[in-house]
Amino acid sequence: MSHHASPVLLGRRRFLEVAAAFGAVLAVPLDAAIARRGEVADSELTDWVFIDQAGTVTLGLCQPEVGQGSYTVLPSILAEELDADWPAIAVRWVMGRDAYKIQFRNEKPSQKEGASTSTTKLYARLRTAGAAARIMLVSVAAARWGVAAGQCETRDGWVHNRATGEKLAYGTLAPDAAKLPVPSDPPLKERSAFRLIGKSLPRRDTAAKTNGSAIFGLDVTLPGMLNAAIRIAPAIGGWLVDVRNEAEVLKQPGVRHILKLDDAVIAVADRYWQAQRAVDLLDVVFSPGENGHLSTALIDNLAEAGLEAEIGVPALSQGDALRIIGQHPDRVIESRFSVPHLAHAAMEPMNATVHVQKDRVDVWGSIQSTDATVTAVAKICGLHEDQIHLHVGFLGGSFGGKIVPSFVAQAAKAAKALGRPVKLIRTREMDIQHDHFRPNNKGRLRAVLDADGYPLAIHARVCGQSLFATTRPYWLTRTPLGDYDESMVDGLYQQTYAIPNLHVDVIQTPLPIPVYFMRSVGSSAGVLFWESFITDLAHHAGIDQYAYRRHLLRDYPAGLRVLDAAARAAGWDRPAGPDIARGIAFNTYFGRGGSFVSECAEVVELKRVGDRWKVARVVCAMDAGLVVNHNTFNAQIQGGIGFALTSALKSEITFRDGAAEQSNFTDYPLLSIAEMPEIVPVIVESDRPPQGAGEIMVAPLAPALSQALLHATGRRPDRMPFRAEWFQAHA
């Protein structure tokens, strides 16, 4: 059995045998450590293409499969240019080389999934790698036949000799091809020649995910493995003072060890249920630390004070907005908005399995960020980064939440203390309460309209906790008036609406709360503020919401095209009917550091059902460049809108006594199937290469919904989430 046969295709029993044979139980059989030690008997053509003698083509995957479809989409890009036999290819997790790293802004390139970059950033790189490998295979075949390379063509894993009809399999050519230099600038296919890209390929992981054989971090099992449960100090920055009944709990069956960390206590036992029971039994004293006074009221007051501050740090100043607004106090229209902290709440709680040995550490788990995890584990274990071996299987969702490897660090500490493999699983309560949250934000927008009712001047002020200041101070933008965090004004400071005088400024309110990126992060606040305010202005001017936005987009045809497509699909020009109310919103999404530009417009339709308004239908038009896979793209639109609707209707993390108050789906509920609207995706294709897709549909949903509520009820919610009372229908 070769090391890289896909267990997904093997059936469960065989898979477990194969997996056990090399000590990794993973659905994606991807042991980079083995590959690096050169034990794999296949020929490496490029960093991404490995072919064994039997002809199995294995493609490298550097981005974890969190649900977005990377396990299907990324290999299909390689296979397209390689002309591999798609149904027969295998996929292997790869890591540790520069080729697998992505540069995020001014950071050192690193290997991780995030910011809608998987396809965007890797598209050209993977095509080039596939095309280069194809040329190498063709050169060998041409030499064997004594013909020019131009005489050969490739199809489904074979090189064909056009003149003679002979053919040679990739597997027989690979050993020689691997000795050739990798061509650096191979010609790529024309779009019209694509057979995989731009189609609707089925996912490669569906069978494993419907028969129970897909292995997630939670399912990793190693010989001699122990299991750990954890209780973390509830207050942010709190610490462990005392464990009062340690000796007694240690007597419980199966319990091996109680490990005290600065801010948490971990119980290690033979079985997870024993460990969890032990943690529940522990009589632990935590100190709230320095943040015991932290509460939502305090957080809100801070942000509100920021909204009133005389001056903010300007992120954009075009024209003379502040002066115009100052000169016409009687004409100023003002609205305020608020969004809370949010938890990611991926369905698979954070977990990691770590095995620490003298000269190497192996790590399994629900890991979204390869390099950050390696760095954290190396530090804890006192080893070199290249002694840390990550085994990444399927992730049960992440949405940005599993990038910060704090849960891996906790598992590593336990594994180091025990000298045996340890799997640590956070309960749902630990997962939600000790997440790195999407930051809060408040916005105050002011405008003066011109004689036609369109904005003459707008001043947008945003205030809240800064994501960058907390996680990446080197991403802050420096100005003479101070630093600002552009993610706080996503959707505001880069405008595609024509606004003659626009001033956007920011005030950070530093908080000790751990925060992180979450699907569409900044724009999920900024676009709510902006588009809801545009709604207010159009409403004030008595102009149709779609027409108003068309006017604002008059200088930006790429956006107009998408707005029109959404309105057309929604039938905006027809009356909505008595029991239907609609709202429309638009956003141009600028990828971080100018990495991409995607357009999205949504129409939300509410339907009156009894005395309630229900979200019945969402039309979502998107231009995200070339769509590599319509099947997964569509799923992303559906899922992204469901995600946005969950935030709009339900999600809020509040704080009290320094701790997050929510901890499970009782108080941090998720959308249910009964609440999922019909979704009409409208793909506006363009000639551009693939742009970011996975986050783009999130931001316009809430403002389109709030506008629909305005039309339905005469009131527009201004604070997320939009609680049930906003949906009350009046007779």
Added chain:
Amino acid sequence: MSVTFSLNGKPVTFDGPDDVPLLWAVREHFSLTGSKFGCGIGMCGACTMHLDGAAVRTCVMAVGHVRGRAVTTIEGLPTDETNPVHQAWNELDVPQCGYCQSGMIMATTSLLARNPNPTDQDIDQTITNLCRCATYIRIRAAIHAAARRA
């Protein structure tokens, strides 16, 4: 302390306290990891199995409760043409991250056994499992497709 029950058609004996959640008994002692842990309080359905053919949430069910009864997990369902639910799920490519899908399939299989032709309203009331990836549209379509196939 031991509990004997049938697991996917085979008799098994769990050696341990009666009050261990069935989910963990099955995952840890019988190495069937297709059933997932999502909330631990009976809210999400990721841990759904069948007890004598009906869907139950096993993170809040003591293993002692299934003594002498028949438990089926996702691994115990047929995956061939005889199972319209799998066929529909695969055809419509329902899963995204996939973590909730074992539970969704178990809940659906149990629904269809009692109600071979569920309406949308029946689905809304019965399929209360949660999916953070919001694959609900394909789930609903797959339930209807499975009903048509059966």
